Amino acid sequence: MRTYAQQNPVDPPDRPGWVDGIDNPYLHGPYTPVISEVTAVDLEVVAGEIPPDLYGAYLRNGPNPVLAPKGMYHWFDGDGMVHGAYFRDGRASYVRKWVRTRALHDEIERGTVELAGIMGPFDLSRVGDGRRTVNPDYCKDTANTTLNYFNGRILAQWYNAGRVHALDPLTLDTIGEETFGGALDTTLNAHPKVDPRNGDYLDYDYGDFKSYLTYYVVGADGRLKHRAQIDLPGPRLPHDTTFTPNYTILHDFPLYHDVDVLRRTGHRVVQFHRDQPSRFGMIPRLGTQEQLRWFEFTPGYVLHMVNAWEDGDWITMDGCFQPDPTIRRDPAEGSLASMLAYLRYRGHLRRWRMNLRTGEAREEQLDDLNVEFCLPDTGLYGVKSRWSYHQRIPTDLQTLTFDGLVKYDHAQGTREVYEYEAGWYPSEAPFARSTRGGDEDAGYVVTLATHVMDYRSEAWIFDARRITAGPICRVRIPARVAPGFHASWVPGRELWGDAPPSH
Ligand SMILES: [Fe+2]
Numbered sequence: 001m002r003t004y005a006q007q008n009p010v011d012p013p014d015r016p017g018w019v020d021g022i023d024n025p026y027l028h029g030p031y032t033p034v035i036s037e038v039t040a041v042d043l044e045v046v047a048g049e050i051p052p053d054l055y056g057a058y059l060r061n062g063p064n065p066v067l068a069p070k071g072m073y074h075w076f077d078g079d080g081m082v083h084g085a086y087f088r089d090g091r092a093s094y095v096r097k098w099v100r101t102r103a104l105h106d107e108i109e110r111g112t113v114e115l116a117g118i119m120g121p122f123d124l125s126r127v128g129d130g131r132r133t134v135n136p137d138y139c140k141d142t143a144n145t146t147l148n149y150f151n152g153r154i155l156a157q158w159y160n161a162g163r164v165h166a167l168d169p170l171t172l173d174t175i176g177e178e179t180f181g182g183a184l185d186t187t188l189n190a191h192p193k194v195d196p197r198n199g200d201y202l203d204y205d206y207g208d209f210k211s212y213l214t215y216y217v218v219g220a221d222g223r224l225k226h227r228a229q230i231d232l233p234g235p236r237l238p239h240d241t242t243f244t245p246n247y248t249i250l251h252d253f254p255l256y257h258d259v260d261v262l263r264r265t266g267h268r269v270v271q272f273h274r275d276q277p278s279r280f281g282m283i284p285r286l287g288t289q290e291q292l293r294w295f296e297f298t299p300g301y302v303l304h305m306v307n308a309w310e311d312g313d314w315i316t317m318d319g320c321f322q323p324d325p326t327i328r329r330d331p332a333e334g335s336l337a338s339m340l341a342y343l344r345y346r347g348h349l350r351r352w353r354m355n356l357r358t359g360e361a362r363e364e365q366l367d368d369l370n371v372e373f374c375l376p377d378t379g380l381y382g383v384k385s386r387w388s389y390h391q392r393i394p395t396d397l398q399t400l401t402f403d404g405l406v407k408y409d410h411a412q413g414t415r416e417v418y419e420y421e422a423g424w425y426p427s428e429a430p431f432a433r434s435t436r437g438g439d440e441d442a443g444y445v446v447t448l449a450t451h452v453m454d455y456r457s458e459a460w461i462f463d464a465r466r467i468t469a470g471p472i473c474r475v476r477i478p479a480r481v482a483p484g485f486h487a488s489w490v491p492g493r494e495l496w497g498d499a500p501p502s503h
Contacts, residue, residue, distance in 0.1 A: 012455040012480055018068040024336060025399050026063075026075040030425040030452045031482055033064045033078060034096075038479040043092040046458060048473035050090045051444065053434040054461060055492035055499045057169070058085040058446040059147045060427050061156055062484015066104060070113040074339045075400075076159050077117030079104050080144030082172050083448060083481055085459045087432075088492060089500075092459065092475045099143040099156045099165050100174035103136070115140035118160060119339060121266030127209070136162055136187060145190040146486040149494055150201050151222040153178070159239075159485075161187040161206050169495055183224035186214050190486075191240040191304075196379045200225070200285070202248050208235055208262060213250060217286060226286045235259060237270065242308035242317055243285070244382050249308055249317060250281040252294070255301045255325050270342075272326045274299050282315065282354060295354040295361040301325035306349075306374045306410075309384040313357040318388070318410060320372045321350035321365075343400040345372055345393050349408065367415060370395055371406055373428040377440060378488065386411045387441045387464070389429055401483060402426050405445065407467050418467045424449045427481070430489040431464055435499040441465050446489065448481045457481040 008029045011019070016035055019027045027033065063078020080099035085092060098104065107113050115138065116122055122138040141162035148155050154167040155178060164178040178184070192203035199220025204213045211234050217226040230250060238251040254276035257268045277296035284291050305319035324346070329337040349371060353362040371390040392404035405418045405426075420426055429447035436442070445462040457480050460471035492499055 008452045014480060016066070022068070022073060024073050025340075027065075027073060030401075030450055030455075031075070031399065033066075034081070034480055034482060036479075037097045039093075039095050040478045041093040043094060043459075043478065044476040045092075046474040046476050048461070048471070050087055050092055050473055050475065051434075051461065052090045053436045053499075054087045054432055054444050054446075055435045056087060056432055057490045057492075057495060058087075058430065058432070058448065058459065058487060059083070059154060059490060060448060060484055060487035061099075061144055061147045062427075062482065063142065063144045064098065064482060066098070067107055067111070067113050069117055071116050071121070072119045072335055072339075074117050074119050075343065076142075076144070077140060078142060078144055080142050080156055080158070080165075081484070082147060082154075082156060082167065083484070084172055085446070085448060085475070085477070086170075086495075087446075088496065094459075094477050094479070095172050096479065096481075097172040097174075099167065101141060101143050101165060102163070102177075103140045103142065113140070118268070120268065122262075122268075124263065124266060141187070144485065146192075147488050148192055148194055149488065149490045150192075150194050151199070151220060152494075154490070155192070157188060157190040157192065159190045161189050164188055169490060180218050180222055180224050183218075183227075184216070188216070189238065189241070193241055193243055193381055195243065195245075195382055197245065197382065202241065202243055202285075204230075204238075204241065204250065206236060206238055208257070208268060209259060210235055213238070215248065215250070215283065228283070228288050230281065230283070230289050230292060239303045240305050240319075242305045242319075242381075244308055244310045244315060246285060246310065247282050247315060248285060249315070250283060250292075251302065252279040252281065253301045254278065254299050270327065272299075272301070272324070274324075278302075280317070280352065280354065282356065293356070293359070295352075295359070297352055297361060297363050298323070304372060304374055306388045307376045307381060307385050309382065311384070313355050315354045315356065316384075317352045317354075318366070319350060319352070320347050320374050320390070322347040340398065344395070345400065346370060346395065347372060349374075349390070366413065367408070369406060369415070369417075373402070373486075375428070375430050377431045377433060377443070379433060379491075380440070385440065387431075389431055389445050389464075389467075391426070391428065392417065405429055405447075405462065405467055407445075407464070416468050418462070418470055420449070423452050425452060425483045426460070427484060428487040429462075430487050432489045433491065435492070447487070448477060450481050450483070455480050
């Protein structure tokens with residue numbers, strides 16, 4: 001049962017027995033799911049010292065299925081498992097827990113999985129009259145994609161627009177579904193943005209049968225501030241958003257599924273329409289559809305943006321662009337060909353500029369490295385930031401992983417690369433500002449990594465000003481961390497209050 005085995009052919013022992021019967025690379029080797037939750041304190045430092053001015057939590061979400069899937073397993077289908085590495089006073093602790101979603105709760109009660117994953121086929125009889133269609137009615141919502149700190153809680157959200165799950169930021173226990181005081185009656189996209197200046201939470205809902213987005217602004221107090229419907233030419237698959245102090249920037253890319261095919265087959269068949277433009281929609285923070293302006297660019301697709309900012313009449317936005325997101329299936333890979341192809345990322349760093357007065361649109365490729373999972377100092381979201389930290393993605397492997405940490409200097413147009421040691425599977429790496437303050441890159445870049453041969457896991461801490469020196473500190477995580485999706489840094493002042501003066 002190991003058709004797809006480029007990694008270690010020996011699976012780790014802490015795995016559910018059912019994975020042995022499923023031939024899928026995202027269930028084996030480094031991707032093998034774990035079987036337990038963990039809480040550990042006073043972690044062993046393997047090399048270096050934990051900097052005393054590293055104060056806060058590295059949080060990462062990812063897929064970790066509990067039970068055998070119904071039908072084909074896609075890496076995006078695993079039950080959300082949240083990993084937290086906490087750093088305070090030169091010491092570290094670690095917590096991992098599942099997100100207690102509605103679907104996981106029901107499955108554990110029943111002992112089987114009932115809902116299909118994203119590869120379907122979907123039981124569309126669950127969508128009712130077709131007007132109130134919510135993806136999780138027929139596709140399992142795992143809350144496995146992102147984590148964002150908002151209003152005292154961690155919000156776990158799902159790739160395909162799902163319910164918002166609130167977690168305790170220290171224990172990572174699931175508190176429940178967040179509805180913002182009952183105001184949220186749709187799902188929400190996995191990539192909300194929180195404005196560090198006034199605490200606004202910005203996000204939108206989309207769906208397989210909805211020819212519109214529903215845009216939300218929730219205030220720092222957790223109460224709905226604004227909601228607007230944005231019409232689209234058809235259902236779309238946006239993934240991210242950016243904002244400036246005055247505008248939110250929405251996405252419409254020519255990569256989407258055919259609704260008739262979905263209705264007929266129960267499968268979401270996504271195609272790239274290379275004759276149609278990429279579009280970014282500029283809407284005032286509390287604006288309406290009538291105030292939205294679309295700007296057209298080269299066809300392609302973007303999963304993640306770096307940042308956006310205002311500069312006079314211009315809005316500038318940097319992100320990781322895929323010029324040709326065609327799903328190039330390799331028929332030799334059988335029923336998993338579409339998933340494996342979709343996860344073979346090809347893209348580069350790109351800049352888009354939009355003039356709000358003249359309507360002019362400009363774009364340029366900034367580099368040719370194959371990079372994604374891009375993060376600036378998220379405390380600078382919405383204003384001009386100089387540095388960002390990306391993962392370099394190898395193009396010759398069967399599964400998605402990272403082989404280098406890249407630091408871009410957006411002012412100089414340069415980059416530095418640290419190549420990870422062979423055999424390690426690192427995670428997305430956010431920036432953690434030093435409690436001592438200083439320049440924009442005064443702080444650390446943190447990640448969790450697991451070695452494919454012996455399955456040991458570590459937290460790595462880089463000095464953000466010299467990432468090419470490699471990790472300045474390595475901390476042993478006393479449990480295996482499988483690769484996953486998005487990570488974020490939560491400053492310690494949000495978790496424990498202001499740092500003591502000794503930092
Ligand atoms: Fe994402």
